[in-house]
Amino acid sequence: MSLFEAKNVTxxxxxxxxxxxxxxxxxxxxxxxxLGPNGAGKTTLIRIINQITGPDSGELLLNGKKLLPDxxxxxxxxPEERGLYKKMKVGEQAxxxxxxxxxxxPEAMKRIKYWxxxxxxxxxxxxxxxxxSKGMQQKVQFLTTVLHEPKLIIFDExxxxxxxxxxxxxxxxxxxxxxxxxxxxxxxxxxxxxEELCDNITLINxxxxxxxxxxxxxxxxxxxNEYELVLDGNVKIxxxxxxxxxxxxxxxxxxxxxxxxxxxVSVNEILNTAMKSGxxxxxxxxxxxxxxxFIRVVESRN
Amino acid sequence: MNKVFTIIKxxxxxxxxxxxxxxxxxxxxLLMASLVVVMPLMMMSGDKDHKKIAVVEEITTDxxxxxxxxxxxxxxxxxxxxxNDIIKSFDTLGYYGVLFISPRALTSPILYSKSQPDIGLxxxxxxxxxxxxxxxxxxxxxxxNLDSILKQIRTRVNPVTNLVDEAGVTTETSTGIAMALxxxxxxxxxxxxxxxxxxxxxxxxxxxxxxxxxxxVSSVKPAQLMLGKIIGIxxxxxxxxxIWIFLTIATVAIVKTTILEKTNMTEMTxxxxxxxxxxxxxxxxxxxxxxEVSPQMAxxxxxxxxxxxxxxxxxxxxxxFYFVTGYLLxxxxxxxxxxxxxxxxxxxxxxxPVTIPIILALMVAMGTMQNPGSAIAFxxxxxxxxxxxxxxxxxxxxxxxxxxxxxxxxxxITFIAFVWMAAKVYRTGxxxxxxxxxxxxxxxxxRYAG
Numbered sequence: 001m002s003l004f005e006a007k008n009v010t011x012x013x014x015x016x017x018x019x020x021x022x023x024x025x026x027x028x029x030x031x032x033x034x035l036g037p038n039g040a041g042k043t044t045l046i047r048i049i050n051q052i053t054g055p056d057s058g059e060l061l062l063n064g065k066k067l068l069p070d071x072x073x074x075x076x077x078x079p080e081e082r083g084l085y086k087k088m089k090v091g092e093q094a095x096x097x098x099x100x101x102x103x104x105x106p107e108a109m110k111r112i113k114y115w116x117x118x119x120x121x122x123x124x125x126x127x128x129x130x131x132x133s134k135g136m137q138q139k140v141q142f143l144t145t146v147l148h149e150p151k152l153i154i155f156d157e158x159x160x161x162x163x164x165x166x167x168x169x170x171x172x173x174x175x176x177x178x179x180x181x182x183x184x185x186x187x188x189x190x191x192x193x194x195e196e197l198c199d200n201i202t203l204i205n206x207x208x209x210x211x212x213x214x215x216x217x218x219x220x221x222x223x224x225n226e227y228e229l230v231l232d233g234n235v236k237i238x239x240x241x242x243x244x245x246x247x248x249x250x251x252x253x254x255x256x257x258x259x260x261x262x263x264x265v266s267v268n269e270i271l272n273t274a275m276k277s278g279x280x281x282x283x284x285x286x287x288x289x290x291x292x293x294f295i296r297v298v299e300s301r302n
Numbered sequence: 303m304n305k306v307f308t309i310i311k312x313x314x315x316x317x318x319x320x321x322x323x324x325x326x327x328x329x330x331x332l333l334m335a336s337l338v339v340v341m342p343l344m345m346m347s348g349d350k351d352h353k354k355i356a357v358v359e360e361i362t363t364d365x366x367x368x369x370x371x372x373x374x375x376x377x378x379x380x381x382x383x384x385x386n387d388i389i390k391s392f393d394t395l396g397y398y399g400v401l402f403i404s405p406r407a408l409t410s411p412i413l414y415s416k417s418q419p420d421i422g423l424x425x426x427x428x429x430x431x432x433x434x435x436x437x438x439x440x441x442x443x444x445x446x447n448l449d450s451i452l453k454q455i456r457t458r459v460n461p462v463t464n465l466v467d468e469a470g471v472t473t474e475t476s477t478g479i480a481m482a483l484x485x486x487x488x489x490x491x492x493x494x495x496x497x498x499x500x501x502x503x504x505x506x507x508x509x510x511x512x513x514x515x516x517x518x519v520s521s522v523k524p525a526q527l528m529l530g531k532i533i534g535i536x537x538x539x540x541x542x543x544x545i546w547i548f549l550t551i552a553t554v555a556i557v558k559t560t561i562l563e564k565t566n567m568t569e570m571t572x573x574x575x576x577x578x579x580x581x582x583x584x585x586x587x588x589x590x591x592x593x594e595v596s597p598q599m600a601x602x603x604x605x606x607x608x609x610x611x612x613x614x615x616x617x618x619x620x621x622x623f624y625f626v627t628g629y630l631l632x633x634x635x636x637x638x639x640x641x642x643x644x645x646x647x648x649x650x651x652x653x654x655p656v657t658i659p660i661i662l663a664l665m666v667a668m669g670t671m672q673n674p675g676s677a678i679a680f681x682x683x684x685x686x687x688x689x690x691x692x693x694x695x696x697x698x699x700x701x702x703x704x705x706x707x708x709x710x711x712x713x714x715i716t717f718i719a720f721v722w723m724a725a726k727v728y729r730t731g732x733x734x735x736x737x738x739x740x741x742x743x744x745x746x747x748x749r750y751a752g
Binding site: 014047050051052053069072075077078079081082083084085086087088096097099100101102141144 | 304305308309312316508509512513514515516517518519520521522523524733746
């Protein structure tokens with residue numbers, strides 16, 4: 001069941017097409033990655049989901065029903081650029097944003113206190129945003145995004161500006177939010193975080209969807225018959241017409257070989273050849289990183 | 303609607319709690335009050351350099367000693383001095399200038415000086431000399447008791463202005479009061495609209511540059527945010543305005559009772575007496591002093607009465623109406639400008655077309671005081687961009703009801719149109735970054751749908 005769906009969304013600014021017939025379907029309780037090079041149309045799509053701008057055509061569904069203006073209370077949004085009032089105390093800001101999302105004042109206070117404690121920022125309550133470091137501001141921003149317990153949370157580049165420790169805290173909070181039932185869309189350039197967190201992705205380039213699906217499926221599909229063998233000692237494996245050697249290196253008294261099968265070759269056949277050559281330590285289908293897939297897909301389209 | 307209220311509350315509270323707001327709110331009326339009190343005092347006491355003026359008369363000595371010294375000027379008579387000598391050396395001798403009187407051109411004496419003399423000095427010279435010449439001419443008729451006759455026939459005429467309204471009711475008014483009210487009304491309108499309009503713009507730019515706006519418009523509609531901000535700041539303006547009025551009145555009242563009544567009233571009386579004495583060339587008997595002073599006081603209380611006779615209800619209602627609509631009109635334009643730029647320095651190119659009508663209105667308003675019924679005054683008080691300021695300057699002089707109604711109706715239609723257009727520009731502008739906006743661009747935004 002999809003929590004959020006965008007069907008055939010098109011958006012045009014003057015002569016510039018920002019989105020061209022883009023569809024995404026975000027399953028409930030999943031972390032959905034929205035990927036794409038700069039200027040691909042990600043921000044426009046995010047703004048449309050947030051109802052900041054409307055699409056020229058297409059349909060938006062939340063929980064299977066048409067997305068309505070009042071639905072903003074079920075959506076949380078953390079934009080890439082940190083949006084806080086510089087001169088306003090962070091506690092008051094959190095309260096203000098929560099009220100704008102429709103929370104009552106006492107309820108908002110209760111939740112803010114909970115989150116301030118949880119993120120270990122109770123001391124900052126009376127501080128102005130401009131007095132905080134970038135990472136600290138981001139924590140406050142994160143908190144204001146999730147305060148009204150939205151069903152759908154959208155993070156735009158959530159990890160930029162965080163040191164590894166705080167990035168990890170935020171990562172765990174995102175996973176925790178999903179466990180509690182939230183669905184998360186996040187847009188990023190950081191491919192390792194995609195591999196770590198995302199269940200599904202959509203890759204947008206030049207206003208069009210060019211890749212979509214489960215991360216695991218995409219990776220194995222793009223693996224395209226590549227395998228990685230590790231053997232004990234310095235061993236040479238020769239090409240035999242059934243596969244090509246892509247890479248062979250000897251490090252730490254181990255030989256790592258990467259090969260690509262030519263046509264329908266069973267794994268057993270490769271293993272047989274390998275075992276004849278030396279002591280096999282490990283054998284894996286070599287999954288390309290999301291980074292590689294990203295670059296390959298975008299470049300092939302350009 | 304609830305959310306708009308939340309926005310209004312934030313906009314209002316963050317501004318009202320600022321130190322600069324509190325300081326301005328308290329300081330401004332003190333400054334205003336001190337202006338009201340100190341300015342007349344300064345004018346009374348005079349703050350000019352003391353001048354010595356040499357008087358040289360050619361051939362005769364009939365007009366020696368006719369010009370009395372004043373507070374600021376001493377007239378030193380130098381009989382027998384050659385005018386050509388003194389012209390070369392008066393500066394080094396410590397004289398401000400030389401007044402040259404010649405019987406051949408009595409009515410046009412020449413004042414030689416290094417700098418342009420002020421009007422007061424010239425008035426003093428011409429007044430004293432005219433009186434003396436007239437007196438000498440009268441003497442030729444050989445009238446007995448000339449002095450007492452002259453004193454008897456001296457008259458002063460002060461026209462009293464009465465306004466007649468449509469119902470035929472007349473009210474005594476004072477042009478001076480009307481002018482003061484016109485000036486205050488027009489200028490205050492300009493100040494408030496511009497000051498708080500610019501605050502709206504700064505607020506919009508702040509939200510845009512800090513990217514807060516993206517978070518907020520994911521919760522509320524851009525038009526709601528814009529309206530919330532404009533209304534919030536309007537309330538700040540009204541709050542400040544009310545406190546200013548209250549504090550100004552309080553300060554003036556306190557100063558008047560404590561200082562004016564104790565010390566300056568006597569000083570003022572002395573000044574008035576002195577001026578009366580000067581007019582009569584020092585030949586005033588003691589009893590006339592009292593007789594001449596009390597009409598002055600009576601006039602003062604009459605001025606107060608006349609001030610009360612002004613149509614205050616109309617003035618205040620009109621002021622609030624024009625402030626609200628004029629502010630809404632300009633603030634929405636300011637909001638649109640703020641949304642179209644990335645920082646305050648970029649606002650310049652858009653500010654000029656907004657500033658011009660305001661400055662123009664102010665200039666027309668100042669001219670209006672001379673001629674409140676002129677065609678220029680009429681048209682500028684109907685045109686919505688200038689009407690708030692110009693109409694406020696006209697109302698104290700009396701404006702036909704149909705003109706006020708016409709002006710107000712056009713104002714309402716225009717401000718609604720402006721807010722609507724500004725909201726469209728704003729909605730697109732706040733989400734545009736890094737691109738320098740042109741007028742053409744803004745025109746395009748106006749036509750974007752949904």
